[in-house]
Amino acid sequence: MASAAAKAPSRSEVFSLFRSLLRTARDFSDYNMREYMKRRTIDAFRSNGGLSDPQSVSAAYADGKLQLEVAKRQAIVYSLYAPKVKSVMELKRLKSSFLFME
Amino acid sequence: MAMRAAILRHIKVPVRSQALAGLRSREWNLSGGALVRFMSSHDEHLTKEEVMERVLSVVKSFPKVDPSTVTPDVHFQKDLGLDSLDNVEIVMALEEEFKLEIPDLEADKIDSTRLAIEYIYNHPMAG
Structure with missing residues (x-):
């Protein structure tokens, strides 16, 4: 833990964490969770973009790593309670057939 | 006229079940298509x-x-x-x-x- 906090992550490690978080966001079965996690990830990386002090960079990185583990677990838990119907936001392609049925 | 009505009454077709059967067969076709698409990787290469x-x-x-x-x-x-x-x-x-x-x-x-x-x-x- 102490060694992890001392060393600031490289640029590619940060991008890799960003990608992993966005990929994990896709794994949620629930539309709202999927979109929330994507938004949350992007907002967090943006708000921490100005960090320059190595200490706070590595702290933010370590926090991101922890959040990634949490998200991976939660994606599995959510998949056990997946919504039976899709969100209306996911039905882009079906819209025309719905109109047809009316 | 009366005969026509009588005949029509006898050959009435249950529209609902017909429509449902139609829907079902279309679904089947769709999933069949998806299956074929899933198995093919090279024939339909994007332009x-x-x-x-x-x-x-x-x-x-x-x-x-x-x-x-x-x-x-x-x-x-x-x-x-x-x-x-x-x-x-x-x-x-x-x-x-x-x-x-x-x-x-x-x-x-x-x-x-x-x-x-x-x-x-x-x-x-x-x-």
């Missing part, structure tokens, strides 16, 4: 034009991008004024559009629409 069109539409729909500035050869950061995080986001959006998983090393190199189109067009699994 360059299709790849280009879909890449451009993904980039244009990115919130920070002015759609009128997007051409088949723009650099995401130099020409569209995006930053490195936006770049990653666009590549991730392209992955979703073409149902790909681009490895980090490759994804880092994709920094313009030209490279994105080239990479996806040469990818055997792009769909």
Whole structure:
């Protein structure tokens, strides 16, 4: 833990964490969770973009790593309670057939 | 007239079940089509034009991008004024559009629409 906090992550490690978080966001079965996690990830990386002090960079990185583990677990838990119907936001392609049925 | 009515009464067809059967057979056809599509990986390769069109539409729909500035050869950061995080986001959006998983090393190199189109067009699994 102490060694992890001392060393600031490289640029590619940060991008890799960003990608992993966005990929994990896709794994949620629930539309709202999927979109929330994507938004949350992007907002967090943006708000921490100005960090320059190595200490706070590595702290933010370590926090991101922890959040990634949490998200991976939660994606599995959510998949056990997946919504039976899709969100209306996911039905882009079906819209025309719905109109047809009316 | 009376006979016609009598005959009609006898040959009445249950419309509901017919319609349902029609629906069901269509569903079956659809899933059959999906199955065939799933098994084929090489016969229906995307054309360059299709790849280009879909890449451009993904980039244009990115919130920070002015759609009128997007051409088949723009650099995401130099020409569209995006930053490195936006770049990653666009590549991730392209992955979703073409149902790909681009490895980090490759994804880092994709920094313009030209490279994105080239990479996806040469990818055997792009769909």
